[in-house]
Amino acid sequence: AQTVTQSQPEMSVQEAETVTLSCTYDTSESDYYLFWYKQPPSRQMILVIRQEAYKQQNATENRFSVNFQKAAKSFSLKISDSQLGDAAMYFCAYRSAEGYQKVTFGTGTKLQVIP
Amino acid sequence: EPEVTQTPSHQVTQMGQEVILRCVPISNHLYFYWYRQILGQKVEFLVSFYNNEISEKSEIFDDQFSVERPDGSNFTLKIRSTKLEDSAMYFCASKTALSNAKPNEQFFGPGTRLTVL
Numbered sequence: 001a002q003t004v005t006q007s008q009p010e011m012s013v014q015e016a017e018t019v020t021l022s023c024t025y026d027t028s029e030s031d032y033y034l035f036w037y038k039q040p041p042s043r044q045m046i047l048v049i050r051q052e053a054y055k056q057q058n059a060t061e062n063r064f065s066v067n068f069q070k071a072a073k074s075f076s077l078k079i080s081d082s083q084l085g086d087a088a089m090y091f092c093a094y095r096s097a098e099g100y101q102k103v104t105f106g107t108g109t110k111l112q113v114i115p
Numbered sequence: 116e117p118e119v120t121q122t123p124s125h126q127v128t129q130m131g132q133e134v135i136l137r138c139v140p141i142s143n144h145l146y147f148y149w150y151r152q153i154l155g156q157k158v159e160f161l162v163s164f165y166n167n168e169i170s171e172k173s174e175i176f177d178d179q180f181s182v183e184r185p186d187g188s189n190f191t192l193k194i195r196s197t198k199l200e201d202s203a204m205y206f207c208a209s210k211t212a213l214s215n216a217k218p219n220e221q222f223f224g225p226g227t228r229l230t231v232l
Binding site: 033035037042043044045047050091095101102103104105106107108 | 146148150152156157158159160163171204206208210220221223225226228
């Protein structure tokens with residue numbers, strides 16, 4: 001079974017600074033997807049960024065980028081120029097490319113942005 | 116932009132009562148999912164549904180739970196006799212069946228907060 005581990009329960013960053021959230025995962029599969037979801041206090045799950053395992057190039061979405069290290073099974077999220085609206089819970093998630101593709105989530109990192 | 120919707124946003128019920136949580140997936144999607152998030156914990160997979168049948172379920176999804184797609188647009192989660200520990204946020208998600216669709220990810224609804232008293 002796949003597992004996703006987020007070792008940082010909480011992180012804080014100064015507004016306009018950069019922060020990196022860590023995630024590691026375990027799988028025996030070679031083809032899969034990785035995601036970062038943002039969950040604000042409203043508790044809605046918002047997709048921030050996705051990475052296909054077969055792509056070597058790291059995904060980027062505006063101020064959000066990932067560092068995907070497939071051999072190390074590491075998938076960190078970098079938020080540049082942090083904004084107050086970035087404050088939320090961030091979940092790292094894994095989905096197999098096979099089967100019915102349930103998503104496996106990590107335990108989350110609560111990000112605080114300090115004005 | 117199409118989105119998954121869920122009703123109600125908040126449901127309060129007495130222990131032992133039946134509840135039905137409703138979801139309207141994105142119209143051309145064919146895979147449907149329910150997830151649960153107990154307050155302060157991670158999101159957990161409950162069940163996936165495809166072609167009018169359950170394709171996978173977790174150990175959480177016991178006989179108290181059932182899913183149904185009654186009319187081709189709604190996707191429901193029923194809890195027959197709620198327990199205190201069923202209090203959680205329940206998320207519905209849907210996905211297109213096209214394997215080469217971009218993006219080929221699950222779209223999550225806003226969630227239903229279930230409170231069991």
